Every structure is written in C-alpha cells, then in structure tokens.
Amino acid sequence: MSLLQTAPTCDPDDQWCVWVSELTGNDWLAQAADWLIAKPLALLVLLIIAFVARWLLHRMIDRVTNRAAEGLPTPMLKHKPGKDVPATVLSGRRVQRAQTMGSLLKSIASIVVFTITGITALAQLGFAVGPLIASAGIVGIALGFGAQSLVTDFLSGIFMIVEDQYGVGDAVDLGEAVGTVEAVGLRVTRLRDVEGTVWYVRNGEIIRVGNQSQNWARTVVDVPVSHEQDLFRVQSVLKDVAHEVWEDEDFRSVILEEPEVWGVQDMTPDWITVRVTLKTAPLEQWGVAREMRERIKARFDHLGIELARPARVLIHRDNRAAGEDLETTGAPDGSGTPASS
Known part of the structure; x- marks a missing residue:
C-alpha cells in the first residue's frame, strides 16, 4: 500500500487544508500546510487581536482615570467632596486613588484578555477545551475552599481601594x-x-x-489653667494666638478655616481645661498643634497667666532608721511620686 493511499484526508471544516488538497491533489501536503502555515497564522492573528484589545482597554481605562484625577465626573470614580472641603485638599488624594484604580483595572483587563486568548489558541490547535474549562472550574472551587483567607484578603483589598x-x-x-x-x-x-x-x-x-488624613483634619489644643485665672481673659488670649497662627504666611495654606475657642472642656479640683481648635489640611494637625503650644506658652509668660500646677502634698513620717522626711507630689491622675526632701 502506498503512502498516498494511507495519507489522512482533510477535515471538511478545514477550509485551508481542503483548498491546498484541491490545488495540489496531495493530502500530506495539505495537512503539512495546515500545521505549518494556517495554524501559526491563526495564532498570530489571535495574538495581534489580543494585544490590540488590551491596548484599547488600557487606553479606555487611562481616559477614565485621567478624568477622575482632574475632578471630572466619571461613572466609576466619581467623588463628591463635602461642602466644607476645598478642592485643593482633595486633588492629591483624587489623583492617587485614580492611579490605584487604574492599575487594578489594567491588571484585571490583561488577565481576562490573555486568558480568553489562551483558551481560543488551544481550541485552534485542536485540543478539547470543554474538559479543560470544566477542570479549571473544579480546581478553582477547590482552591476557593482551601484558600478562603487568601480570597478574603483579595476581596477586602479590592473593596478598600474602590471605597477609598x-x-x-x-x-x-x-x-x-x-x-x-x-x-x-x-x-x-x-x-x-x-x-x-x-x-x-x-x-x-x-x-x-x-x-487621620482624609479630606481634612483638626488640631485640638487643651490648655489647663488654675481656678484663679480669669476664663474670659484666657479665652480671649487663646483666640488672639490662634488668629496669629492663622494669619501667618507659613500656615495660611495649612489652616482651612477661622480658629475656634470652644471654651471650658473640663473641670477638676486642680485646674480648668480650655479647648481651642483649628481645621487644617490632612497630616498638618500635629505641626499646627506644636506651633500653637509654643505661642501659647510664650504669650502666657508675657501676660503673667499661669498654667495649672498639680497640688503638692507633704507627707511627714518619723523614720528612725534613716531620719528622712518624704515629699509626695500629686499628679493629675491622683498618683504620687515620692521624692527626698
């Protein structure tokens, strides 16, 4: 029996093999042409389509994220700032969130495109992709049950990024x-x-x-003063100091609103606490608080206003072995620290 008689015939659905077989009358040549020309050409076309689709998706994602970073309304990343939050405070955070979302969406788009391309390429090569997809589904379910913590971490990460x-x-x-x-x-x-x-x-x-740094922050400074001080005078001085900081060129872009003196915050037998607050840009509240404390201390020293001092309690006892008197200083929490007199 000759080779031509045992040569495999073309699949009627394989147009390229049928065309070469009709043109040359040789089934072996038709089969070789199908594997050496038709299938590689089909895989090349698939890759080109995949890269073009990936490029188009990435370009669309870039346009969406750029609009979100510029503050333009987008259905996916639209962010509505509060009425009391300046746009300049949100701009940096908006850009950061848009970039993070863009990176996540690009990764998901690439995975989906190349997964579909890989399955289509296997089908083009003649492999049965049905059992492969079913097996992948079973493996995915098994991994989902076996790695529940990992799946939870990924889902939580996605929601944290989406919800900002x-x-x-x-x-x-x-x-x-x-x-x-x-x-x-x-x-x-x-x-x-x-x-x-x-x-x-x-x-x-x-x-x-x-x-502590989303949209805006607040500097809260509690100033303890003694009961002998005039509270109206103390509040007036605190308001003046806060306005000086607010009008300072170094803090003009940091403090967002006019400072407020909320008044008496707490009362104890030893002191009265007066609270002053300043609304600041994110992450700037601690620097403003340090500046406020320095200026309050300097102003109080200049005006003779005394900060509260804890009561000092003297405890005398007869210590025949050492012959010492002990002095205990009362702390704000009621504890005492003994010290040698």
Missing part, C-alpha cells in the same frame, strides 16, 4: 498597627509607625480603619 478607605501617605489606625501607609496591595497593606517599625497587615484581618 485609605491610600499611600495616610496616617491610619488599623487596630493592632498605627502609622503611615507606605503601600496598598490587594493582599496586604504596609505601614510604618512613628518608631520606624514596618507593619504588614492582611487586608482580610482589617475590621475597622481610623483615617
């Missing part, structure tokens, strides 16, 4: 860890505390988030 709970540079309190966010990932969040320790927190373990 925090971003890079924010000062946050995540419960066990408190510090400045250095990186926000889909699985973990990295932040650094004031002592320089880097904390890695799984997104699925974050139950609540306290963000």
Whole structure:
C-alpha cells in the first residue's frame, strides 16, 4: 500500500487544508500546510487581536482615570467632596486613588484578555477545551475552599481601594498597627509607625480603619489653667494666638478655616481645661498643634497667666532608721511620686 493511499484526508471544516488538497491533489501536503502555515497564522492573528484589545482597554481605562484625577465626573470614580472641603485638599488624594484604580483595572483587563486568548489558541490547535474549562472550574472551587483567607484578603483589598478607605501617605489606625501607609496591595497593606517599625497587615484581618488624613483634619489644643485665672481673659488670649497662627504666611495654606475657642472642656479640683481648635489640611494637625503650644506658652509668660500646677502634698513620717522626711507630689491622675526632701 502506498503512502498516498494511507495519507489522512482533510477535515471538511478545514477550509485551508481542503483548498491546498484541491490545488495540489496531495493530502500530506495539505495537512503539512495546515500545521505549518494556517495554524501559526491563526495564532498570530489571535495574538495581534489580543494585544490590540488590551491596548484599547488600557487606553479606555487611562481616559477614565485621567478624568477622575482632574475632578471630572466619571461613572466609576466619581467623588463628591463635602461642602466644607476645598478642592485643593482633595486633588492629591483624587489623583492617587485614580492611579490605584487604574492599575487594578489594567491588571484585571490583561488577565481576562490573555486568558480568553489562551483558551481560543488551544481550541485552534485542536485540543478539547470543554474538559479543560470544566477542570479549571473544579480546581478553582477547590482552591476557593482551601484558600478562603487568601480570597478574603483579595476581596477586602479590592473593596478598600474602590471605597477609598485609605491610600499611600495616610496616617491610619488599623487596630493592632498605627502609622503611615507606605503601600496598598490587594493582599496586604504596609505601614510604618512613628518608631520606624514596618507593619504588614492582611487586608482580610482589617475590621475597622481610623483615617487621620482624609479630606481634612483638626488640631485640638487643651490648655489647663488654675481656678484663679480669669476664663474670659484666657479665652480671649487663646483666640488672639490662634488668629496669629492663622494669619501667618507659613500656615495660611495649612489652616482651612477661622480658629475656634470652644471654651471650658473640663473641670477638676486642680485646674480648668480650655479647648481651642483649628481645621487644617490632612497630616498638618500635629505641626499646627506644636506651633500653637509654643505661642501659647510664650504669650502666657508675657501676660503673667499661669498654667495649672498639680497640688503638692507633704507627707511627714518619723523614720528612725534613716531620719528622712518624704515629699509626695500629686499628679493629675491622683498618683504620687515620692521624692527626698
């Protein structure tokens, strides 16, 4: 039996093989042409379509995120600032959030496009993709049950980014860890505390988030004064000091609204606490508070206004062994610290 008699015939659905077979009358040549020319050409076309689709999707995502970063309304990233929050305060955060969302959407788009391309390429090569898809579904379900914590971390990370709970540079309190966010990932969040320790927190373990730098912040300064001081005079001095800081060129872009003296915040047998507040830009509240305390101390010294002092209680006892008298200073919390007199 000759080779031509045992040569495989073309599949009627394979137009390229049928065309070469009719043109040359050789089934072997038709099969070789199908594998060496038709299938590689089809795979090349698939790759070109995949890269073009990926480029178009990335371009569309860039347009959406750029509009969001510029503050233009977009259906996906539209952010409505509060009435009392200036647009300049939100601009940096808006850009950061748009970039994070853009990176996430680009990654998802690339994964979807190349997954579809890979399955289509396998089908083009003649492999049965039905069992492969079914097997992938079973494996996915098994991994979902076996890696529930990982899935929880990823879903929590996606919702944190979409809901804009925090971003890079924010000062946050995540419960066990408190510090400045250095990186926000889909699985973990990295932040650094004031002592320089880097904390890695799984997104699925974050139950609540306290963000100290979102939109605006508030400087709260409590000033304890003695009962002998004139409270109206103290409040007037605090208001003058706060306005001086507000009108200072170095703080003009930091303090957002006119300072307020809220008045008496607390009363104890030893002192009266007067509170003054200033609305500031995010992450600027601590610097403003330090400046306020320095100026309040200097102004009080100049005007002779005394800050509260804890009561001093003298305790005398007969210590025949050492012959000492002990003096105890009362602290605001009621504890005493003994010191040799």
